[in-house]
Amino acid sequence: MDIAGYFPVWNKLTPEEQRAFLGAAKERTVKKGTVVHGGRTECTGLLLVKTGRLRAYILSAEGREITIYRLFDRDMCLFSAACMMRSVQFEVTVEAEKDTTLWVIPAEVYKGIMERSAPVANYTNELMATRFSDVMWLIEQILWKSMDKRIAAFLLEESAIEESGELRITHETIANHLGTHREVVTRLLRYFQDEGMVRLSRGTVTLLDKNRLEALQT
Amino acid sequence: MDIAGYFPVWNKLTPEEQRAFLGAAKERTVKKGTVVHGGRTECTGLLLVKTGRLRAYILSAEGREITIYRLFDRDMCLFSAACMMRSVQFEVTVEAEKDTTLWVIPAEVYKGIMERSAPVANYTNELMATRFSDVMWLIEQILWKSMDKRIAAFLLEESAIEESGELRITHETIANHLGTHREVVTRLLRYFQDEGMVRLSRGTVTLLDKNRLEALQT
Numbered sequence: 001m002d003i004a005g006y007f008p009v010w011n012k013l014t015p016e017e018q019r020a021f022l023g024a025a026k027e028r029t030v031k032k033g034t035v036v037h038g039g040r041t042e043c044t045g046l047l048l049v050k051t052g053r054l055r056a057y058i059l060s061a062e063g064r065e066i067t068i069y070r071l072f073d074r075d076m077c078l079f080s081a082a083c084m085m086r087s088v089q090f091e092v093t094v095e096a097e098k099d100t101t102l103w104v105i106p107a108e109v110y111k112g113i114m115e116r117s118a119p120v121a122n123y124t125n126e127l128m129a130t131r132f133s134d135v136m137w138l139i140e141q142i143l144w145k146s147m148d149k150r151i152a153a154f155l156l157e158e159s160a161i162e163e164s165g166e167l168r169i170t171h172e173t174i175a176n177h178l179g180t181h182r183e184v185v186t187r188l189l190r191y192f193q194d195e196g197m198v199r200l201s202r203g204t205v206t207l208l209d210k211n212r213l214e215a216l217q218t
Numbered sequence: 219m220d221i222a223g224y225f226p227v228w229n230k231l232t233p234e235e236q237r238a239f240l241g242a243a244k245e246r247t248v249k250k251g252t253v254v255h256g257g258r259t260e261c262t263g264l265l266l267v268k269t270g271r272l273r274a275y276i277l278s279a280e281g282r283e284i285t286i287y288r289l290f291d292r293d294m295c296l297f298s299a300a301c302m303m304r305s306v307q308f309e310v311t312v313e314a315e316k317d318t319t320l321w322v323i324p325a326e327v328y329k330g331i332m333e334r335s336a337p338v339a340n341y342t343n344e345l346m347a348t349r350f351s352d353v354m355w356l357i358e359q360i361l362w363k364s365m366d367k368r369i370a371a372f373l374l375e376e377s378a379i380e381e382s383g384e385l386r387i388t389h390e391t392i393a394n395h396l397g398t399h400r401e402v403v404t405r406l407l408r409y410f411q412d413e414g415m416v417r418l419s420r421g422t423v424t425l426l427d428k429n430r431l432e433a434l435q436t
């Protein structure tokens with residue numbers, strides 16, 4: 001299937017807009033770990049995921065990270081085209097978490113269509129509202145949930161995404177998702193291990209008792 | 219001046235849309251402390267501030283608060299009309315911080331115009347991007363800035379807004395703005411007082427050394 005099947009308001013575009021869209025979008029395949037967008041200064045364009053997985057995160061001055069949202073098949077990333085909206089005053093980095101095939105839609109082409117097309121502008125609104133909801137959820141987690149609960153929830157989410165109880169993930173990576181320090185993650189995972197909820201080995205966390213992790217996360 | 223002068227894309231509306239807008243908007247004056255919108259279930263409508271000040275915040279299950287943004291003259295609050303966008307999955311409470319005169323624009327009227335009008339949809343996009351930037355700034359503050367710096371920054375911001383170095387504000391209120399406990403605020407304000415940066419008295423914080431507070435906040 002081509003890009004038309006991945007863009008929900010395709011049928012609301014005029015034939016001319018469809019041609020502009022098709023002519024401008026570039027398909028790209030990137031390896032796991034590739035940084036596909038880095039910061040506000042660089043206006044990469046909108047990213048529409050065909051298959052794979054992307055992670056959007058912010059970076060502190062000291063190099064700490066926190067994941068703000070993840071993008072799966074058919075998801076679109078707006079903030080890699082932040083130059084499109086003057087009110088976007090923050091920087092995200094977007095990295096491939098798996099080998100990923102995506103379309104890059106140049107910001108000026110999308111912006112040109114969005115300025116004239118109410119359906120595209122409204123679709124973009126809903127997209128931003130979705131990310132806004134992700135970020136509001138994140139604030140509530142950071143403020144009001146202890147780190148043990150957040151790690152339990154993260155392990156369960158990863159396990160669901162990967163469809164496996166054996167996660168190949170480092171403590172450092174978990175810390176970067178959750179915006180904390182590696183030492184904090186290591187200490188809490190060891191506690192989970194002592195309690196029989198997980199088994200740790202080099203680069204792997206195996207979930208042994210999902211029920212107790214689920215009870216813990218709430 | 220009437221509402222037309224407060225809505226930046228007024229001239230992009232059709233005469234029919236302008237009539238719908240004018241016919242639906244209700245002017246309202248509320249006292250300081252009034253909760254003008256409470257939670258997602260209640261769809262109050264968009265709030266357009268004529269004069270005054272509103273505060274939007276989220277609440278934890280335990281009743282803790284954190285301010286997510288503030289609205290001044292000419293600002294518009296979208297999330298009091300969250301029912302308008304199905305992707306908005308969070309609840310904000312909006313309270314008047316001063317006596318405030320505002321227009322309430324019913325969500326269904328605004329939505330009806332936005333769905334057809336590209337300029338209104340794009341304006342709404344920019345509005346949401348502005349709030350998104352506020353919230354991203356807040357996440358960075360929460361994650362990567364210590365509470366003493368955040369209190370210093372908050373006092374300086376309040377002082378600028380109120381155009382006064384003598385702030386009538388309780389420690390509880392400061393805690394609710396910043397998403398922390400009153401005890402934490404009291405401890406840090408006492409430290410500021412010991413250092414000669416502020417003077418504390420019942421219900422008042424007086425800024426004595428703005429230069430040092432500015433040096434501290436960065």
